[in-house]
Amino acid sequence: MKKKILKKTLALFLSSVLALGMVACSGSNDQTTSATDDSEAKSTTASSGTQGNEPVEVVFWHSTSGATGEALESVIKTYNETRGAEKNIKVNLVFQGYEGTDKVILAYQTKDTENAPDINQGLTSTIPSMMDLDWTVSADSYLNDSNSDINKDSFYEAMQRSCYYEGEMVAVPFANSTLLLYYNVDALKEAGLDGPPTTMDELIDYVDKLTIRDASGQATRYGLNVQVKRYQLVNFIVSQSENSFFGDNEGGRSAPMTKLTIGEDGTLRNFLEKWDTLLNTGGYKYVEDSINEEFAQGLSAMVIMSSSRIGTINSLIDDSFSYMTAPIPKVNADDTSGAAVGGSCLLMFDRGNSARVDAAWDVLQYCSSPEAQIIISKASGYMPVNVEAENTQEMQDFYQEFPQYKVALDSVKKASPLAQEPLDVVYNEINGIITKVMLDFCERNLTIDGAIDKLVSECNAAMDEYYEANN
C-alpha cells in the first residue's frame, strides 16, 4: 500500500516537474534572449574596441555553384587574404541555393539574428520582401558616401534601376544576366540562313526550316527549345516598348505592384499571337528537360535562355559545332525596348552590430570592383556590373575570344533602362501560374483569350490575397 502511494506521488511529482519545465523554459528563453541582446550590445561596443584582435566576421550567403561558385570563392579568398586581412574582416561564404532569401525571412520571423547573414545574394525580384524586414540596410546612403569606392554611376544604368525600390538604390547589382537567343551557327548555315532571327516572324520561319523530322514526322531536332515561365514572359513583354511594364506602378518600382497590366495594354496578346503561330510549325519544343545538354548535343538548333549559361554551354560543347548568341527576337518588328536585365543583387542586414554592417559594405565594394567582376564574369556568363570592367585589356581580349559574352552586355547597354523585371511580391506564385497557363496554351488546352484571362485573373488574385494577408 505504502509502495503504491509512493509510486503515485513520484509520478505526480515528475509530471509537475515536466509541466513546470515546459512553462519555465519559455520564460527562461525570454531571459536568455534578453541576456543575449545585452551581451550582443556589449559585444558591439567591445568588438569595435577590440577589432584589432578578433576579425569581424561577415556571413555571406550566396547561390552560385559550379564555375561561378568557384570564381566567387576565389574572389572572397583573395579578399580575406588581402584587403580583409588589412581591415581585420573575415568573410564566411555559405552556399544556400535558391532558398537563401526564404531562409532570411524564416530567420527574421523567429528573430534569429544568430543564424542570419550579413550579406545575402538574392534575385532582384526579392527586393520588396527583403525591404519589408527591419533588419535590411539600404545601400543608398553608402553609395552616396564620397568615401566609398563605388557609387551609383559605377554600375550600368539598367543595373542601377534593377536595384531601385521606392526611389532608392537599396541593393548592389552582383551577378546580372539577360535573356539571349543561342543558335547553332553550323545548323543555320546548312539550312541556308544568314544570321540570327531578329523578329518573331523571322524566328517562326527559322524554326520551320531548322526542324529535322524522321520518317514518322517526329522531330529529331527541334528548331527552338524554350519553356515560357515568368522570366521569359516578362522579357517578351517589357521588350515591346518603354511603357510596357509587367504591372502597375512601373512594375512595382515606384510603388507596390497591385495588378498586371499585360492584359489591358495588349502586350500579352501580341506575344501569344506570335507564339500560337510558332506552335503551328511543330518544330518548337515547349518544355525544358535538359536544355543545356540538348543544345550542346544538337537536339535543338536554337534555345532562348539566360546569358549566365554561356559558361556551361562552353564546357558542354566539345568543338562539335560553333554557336553564337544574339538578342531575343522582337515580338513586333517595331519594338523598342530590349530584354530586361535580371539576376541577383547583394543586400546587407543589420544583426545588431554596426561594425559588421560597415564590414559588409567593405565586402560589397570589393565584390563590385572591376577586378572581382572580371573574375566572376569570365567564369560564368554574367555581365560585369562595373562599367570600368569592359574597358580593361583583359575583358577586351576575353570578348575577342568569346564574342558570345559581349552580346549580352551590348544587349543591355542598347536596351532601355526601363525594361526591367517587375517587383511582384508573390513572384514564386506568379511564376507557377505563368508556367501552368503557358503549358496549357502550348498543349492547346487554352485559346489566346482564355490564356490571357486565366493568367491575369489568377496573378491578380494571388497579389490581392497577399495584400489582404499582410495589411
Place this chain on the structure above:
Amino acid sequence: MLPLLYAVCISFMEPAEILTKELHFFPNSLSLENYRIVFKQTAIFRFMLNSFLIAFVSSFVRIITSSLSAFSFAFFEYKGKKLMFYLVTVSLIIPVDVLMVQNYFTVADMGMINTYMGMMVVFFVSSMNIFVMRQNFMAYSRTLKEAAMIDGCSNFLFYLRILLPSSKSVLATVFISSFVGTWNTYLWPMMVTNKNEMRTAQVAITMMNVNESSSFGYGSVMAAAVIILIPSILVFIIFQKKIIGGAMAGAVKG
C-alpha cells in the same frame, strides 16, 4: 532495381554519353570524373556523417520511446489508456507538412537552429512505430509477466530483460524503417540548417543541381546519390541478419 542500376551506370558516364538520342544503359568506359567532382566540390563525407548521426540517434531514441509507450499500452491497465492510444493513432492521419511551420518556430525559439538536436528532435517519437510495437507486445501472453512478477522481477526489469530481448525482430524492423526514413528526409534538415557543415547528404545532393546555369551535370548528381545510398543499404543488410524468430516459445508452459 533497374532504376538504381541505371543511376549507377550514369554515375560512370561522361556528360556526352548521358544525353544521346539512342538508349544507352551501360557506360562505354568507367569514368571516375563524376566521383572526382563530388569529392572535390562538396564535403560529402561530412554531410554523410551528419545524416548518419541524425538517422542513428533518432532511430535509437525512437526504439526507446516506442517500446516504452507500447509496453505501457500493452501490459498495463489505467485510466485514460484507451483515450491516449486513440490520440496516438489519430495523430497518424495528420500530414507531417502541416506541422512543419509550427515545429520550426518551436525549434527556433529553443535556439536549436543549426544544431544536431534541432534536426533530430522531431524524429524522436513516431506514432506508427508505437502502434506497430504495441500490436507486437499484445501478442505476448500475460502469464509471462505474471510469472516474472512472482519471481520478484520489477516492471522495468521485465521490459529490459525479458520483453526487449524477445522482440528483436520488431526492434530491428523499427530501427531499419526509422533509419532509412530519417536518412532520406530532406525538407526538415533543409529548413533548420543554413550552415554548410550542418547540412545532410540529401540536402547536399540538391545543391549540386540547383542552378542550371552552372550545375555539375547529371553524372555527378548520380554519383553523389550512389555514394549516399551506400550506408542505408549497409544498415539494411546488417540488421536483416539480426532478425530472428520470436524467442517466446518455451518461455511459459501451458
